[in-house]
Amino acid sequence: MLVPRGSWLFPTCVLCTYGFFANLRPSEPFLTPYLLGPDKNLSERQETSTSLNNVLRTLWKDFLHCYSSRTLLCWSVWWALSTCGYFQVINYSQGLWEKVAPSSHSDIYNGSVEAVSTLLGAVTVFVIGYIKISWSTWGELLLALFSLVIAITVYIMDIIGNIWVCYAMYVLFRTIYVILITIATFQIAANLNMECYALVFGVNTFIALALQTLMTVIVVDASGLGLDIFTQFKIYAGYFAIISFIFLVSGLFHVVKNCQRKRGTPESVET
Incomplete structure (x- = not known):
């Protein structure tokens, strides 16, 4: 059924659709099992530290680079x-x-x-x-x-x-x-x-x-x-x-x- 553009239903449907796809992360549930696979040779703890350290290092590097500009x-x-x-x-x-x-x-x-x-x-x-x-x-x-x-x-x-x-x-x-x-x-x-x-x-x-x-x-x-x-x-x-x-x-x-x-x-x- 088509939703008429002039009613309140149309913007509501658009916003709901946007919210759904904006928060849809199809790969996220499979990321940890993928990294813990036998071919990666990582324990769960190693994978979580490794990920956190990489994020922190990247943020710190970007922070220093940005604020080095007077x-x-x-x-x-x-x-x-x-x-x-x-x-x-x-x-x-x-x-x-x-x-x-x-x-x-x-x-x-x-x-x-x-x-x-x-x-x-x-x-x-x-x-x-x-x-x-x-x-x-x-x-x-x-x-x-x-x-x-x-x-x-x-x-x-x-x-x-x-x-x-x-x-x-x-x-x-x-x-x-x-x-x-x-x-x-x-x-x-x-x-x-x-x-x-x-x-x-x-x-x-x-x-x-x-x-x-x-x-x-x-x-x-x-x-x-x-x-x-x-x-x-x-x-x-x-x-x-x-x-x-x-x-x-x-x-x-x-x-x-x-x-x-x-x-x-x-x-x-x-x-």
Whole structure:
């Protein structure tokens, strides 16, 4: 019986079919018996260690190869550090707004602010795609500049005590982060083989979440410092300021080194 395309049954059948074939691994049930066959001369323990060691060696080799690139390393470090801070801000911004303007005494527009910040971030990313910038030369300095702007927005959000200022700074904060994380994703992907995408993005995300967990335990949790929401946001602002300082120093070093190399190239050719 044919399923009509206009009904909900068609996409449901397509998704079920896709899920079935995506998870179908016909050779997997026969892999271990094949490797343990008499002609392979492997015990079950040898086959499982051998397989695990090969996987770990390959992952470690790919890891060292990927992160040996200075460009990829810089963008990955920014990715991990900034994503940690970003998650902290968006996770606890609602608590900050509740302190600034309690929902029991005033109108709240938290959902609208989230929607506006998401839409504005998407539009801005689209526009940024038409701006030509040498990210290989100026990328680290721009990361330093925008990380400083993020630090300022978080600090203003914390100290002003006006809900509309909080909303505006939050929209600016999210917009800048979305722009930078999109550029970082592109720069990392451009310096990678497609086979290493999952490894690098997985490692970067894992580090970001590990740092976020550590920061939550130290700053927020009662077993740590258990700081109030306003002090927390001062720490988040200082955290982004530290990120800005790190990339300012690294970026200046990189630019100076490039200038010295360019200045020294003609002399070396004449020599």
